[in-house]
Amino acid sequence: MRDPLKLALACGALVLPFSVAFTACRAAQSDPPPVQTVAQVEIPRYLGKWYEIARYPRFFQKQCVSDVSAQYAPRKDGRVEVTNRCRKRDGSIDEARGVAEVVDGSNNTKLEVTFMPPFSGDYWIIGLDQEYRWSIVASPNRRSLWILSRTPSLDKKDLDSALRIIRTQGFALDKLQYTSQDNP
Structure with a gap:
């Protein structure tokens, strides 16, 4: 009769390396590559009004x-004035004002936006129509995402x-929440 302890140890010695390798392979497959921005953004063309089409809540x-x-x-200081507006449940308009600053060396594709100093957020442009008709903005940690358009739809x-x-x-x-533009 075999010793159960020796059998368990032997099996464990065989299974553990395969288990670790399998877990490492699975983790490597599930981690997406780093978020990439578009190659370049012309800030004067990007300025103006954008409508939110969808967002991560x-x-x-x-x-x-x-x-x-x-x-x-x-703005006169070279930064960008940001004014976000939305309609609240009671029908009133909520407005938030902030300032965006281009991250050096990013070809204008990465901005830091501040609404409540000293806190700022990443505003990376990861998709942009050639004619600047729509844009995709996200954070590098994938927690924030917006699809924007020059038109309400x-x-x-x-x-x-x-x-x-x-x-x-x-x-x-499946995390996207589409935005109703009832009274743009």
């Missing part, structure tokens, strides 16, 4: 039920292009 937008937009305007072809970029970048499409 975030605590700072929990009051927003529709008509979400962002207005970007140049995005046609199916453009939305499909944006969704393809989002999926390729390792973002979950």
